[in-house]
Amino acid sequence: MSLQNNIYSTLKQLVAVPSVTGTEGENIICEKIYDVLSGIPYFKKNQKNYGLSTIDQDPLERKFIWAIVNGKEESKDTLILTGHIDVVEADGFGHLEPIAFDLEECTKRITELNLDEEALRDFLSGEWIFGRGTADMKAGIATNIEIIRELSENRNFKGNLLFLGVPGEESNSEGMIASVPFLLDLQEKEGYNYVGAIVSECSIPKSEGEKFKRIYIGTVGKIMPLFFCVGKETHVGESLKGLNPNLLVSEINRILEANPDFCDKVNDKITPPPMVLKQTDLKEIYSVQSPLFAISYYNLLTLNKSEEELISELKDLAFKAFSNILSDIKEKRERFLESCCEEAQYIEVEPYVMTYKDLISKVKEKEKNFEDYIREKVKNWEKEKLDSQTISINIVKETYEKYENKRPMIIVSFIPPYYPHKHLDGEDEKSRRFMDVIEKTIQYAKENFDETIIKDDFFMGISDLSYTGINGKQDLDNWASNIVGYGINYDLNLEALSKLNIPGIVFGGEGKDFHKSTERLNVPYSLKVVPELYKYIIHYILR
Structure with a gap:
């Protein structure tokens, strides 16, 4: 099958798991992703390169999942593909709630709800699929998995590709916070040099009829x-x-x-x-x-x-x-x-x-x-x-x-x-290098797919990009001292976070109406164009 078809097939499987934040569904989808990775030949041969890590003292005993593909040519340079595996509840779907996690059935019957004009036009175009988790953000997770699968076959890059799927983003980002020591451990013990991170959240149009997509170079x-x-x-x-x-x-x-x-x-x-x-x-x-x-x-x-x-x-x-x-x-x-x-x-x-x-x-x-x-x-x-x-x-x-x-x-x-707010400012060599690949990716998208992509300073929907490093100029002692329960029932380690300096972006497919019954994903751009742009970024920065 083509990469697009593989992503769609994986997306359908992931959406079918109702991984509502704060429920056992988060563990179930973690196991599901683990099973998918287990079937990839590279990980059958390299079983130490993927796994599940339990979040310490989490009442639900949730886990985050990780997988590393080492390129043919050895290097400590490492690019991260990450996203959250949890979704919000589906009670807003009314009588369609029982099929909210079946993207094909939900898409087929979505007009039974009272759609606004824009949602109806998108449905009639045939280019959008509906259902809880399609855009927010299992399309991103499915893309990451299938990119990992494809690139693990010939490993035609220099360095390492790290996939990270985390729970809890829709609540308190427990998964991404728990992954900070994991990332720091790889940095300090294995010498990994994080050259970039892509949080695979969708681009969100600000107005109807926008003719461009977005790469967010920061997060609120x-x-x-x-x-x-x-x-x-x-x-x-x-x-x-x-x-x-x-x-x-x-x-x-x-x-x-x-x-x-x-x-x-x-x-x-x-x-x-x-x-x-x-x-x-x-x-x-x-x-x-x-x-x-x-x-x-x-x-x-x-x-x-x-x-x-x-x-x-x-x-x-x-x-x-x-x-x-x-x-x-x-x-x-x-x-x-x-x-x-x-x-x-x-x-x-x-x-x-x-x-x-x-x-x-x-x-x-x-x-x-x-x-x-x-x-x-x-x-x-x-x-x-x-x-x-x-x-x-x-x-x-x-x-x-x-x-x-x-x-x-x-x-x-x-x-x-x-x-923490985060912005790709180009102040150091890593940031400048990552900014360079973003500029070239925008140009590549226009020349090869006739897609106009703009840089947007901040993703305004809150994202786990916040936990890929912190501005060293901030007074961390004051922050920590005034956060109630810091180090007791709130495990965000600001000191560890300050040791990570990972330039990052929020970049994925195109989605609309997150957390609503009309949540939907644009298929042609999300499943055909974006994966090719990911591969371009990976091969450019890990060359």
Whole structure:
């Protein structure tokens, strides 16, 4: 069969496995890919060149899968082909949910759903296939597998080709994070020199009728600021004697939600404004006592902003919110006292903001075994199946409880997941070499396939490219110290990540409507053109 037909056949098999993130399906598809690789003659002869690696302390015991093809001519230069093997759930398909993972049946019956005009036109063109995981991103995985299969036959390149399939990208990127020590081990013990990485996510059109495709030379970063607000509890009958932390989080949200001042911009690319992902107090049952704690955390995307800038801006915002609330309360209290026939008691509060780094530092001065105490707590919370974000909130609460200076305050921190922004800047020889191959690939695509491909500065959908290295200019100690649960229940190793310097791109087929019932893949470009461009890149950079 042709390469295109092989990719389609493998894609069909992979889509058929409902590898929904956070389920046993992720392990099943890992085993499926392992079986496919096991049938390739090269790996039958070189069984140490592929395998499954279990993610440490993962409650689902998930694995990532890897395979290495060594070129005929020996070299430590290594190119990585990678992508995620998990998908989101298919409940949005309505009555077609039972066939959402059968790409041929789903494509045949997709018009039973209420399609928009663009999706209907794509269906009628006959060039698109529908189904969960077709575009996001099993087409990329299938392409990588079949490229590995074809190139393993004659190994007509110099160096190594490394395939990496990882779970968990649709949740907290547990798979790619777990692969960082694996990649570093190959670098330090085997001397591998990573000359590039391709994350095989699809190009996503920004508007209907675009006549070009994209290679993304960077990926957006993501950080989740947590504001942990401590009030002063009181009986509802004496409301002036307390401070309700719900006021604090409400004011923080009023200021931060959709605030363009917190957008990040590089060239003509700008991140969307921040959005609150959760806002609540921590009172568990009804009573006539005011809450003591309230929290909010946010989706905040970055392109270039440093940790120092960000933490400073968030602290200033928290202080402003605190000050606004106190001014508002004072004005209301004075109006109440003017009309009150008897003297009323109230508390005076000063705005106070601190970082989690400062808080835990002070607690550890007094509580020498505090980290062991928290580790035991985290084990119990994990047994209760709490998510990483809730565990982080609980850690801040426990830390505050051990803090001797009890007072109303706002504690600013970051909670998982953290995605470093990444951009191919051409500042070193590796980056320049990889940029050169991208330029030549764009030219090759135009001359041989009449395909126009443009460079886009950032893939804006979050990707595992974030974990192929980190900007050495960033203050890693500050980042780590302010990420709640870092090194306890969040295993991202920033120090290890800083030792990887892998120039990378996000480049794959063409897809639309990720995470929707109309998720679809353009077949001619994705299965015919892109694999040839991959081979061009591989042979150019491993020559």
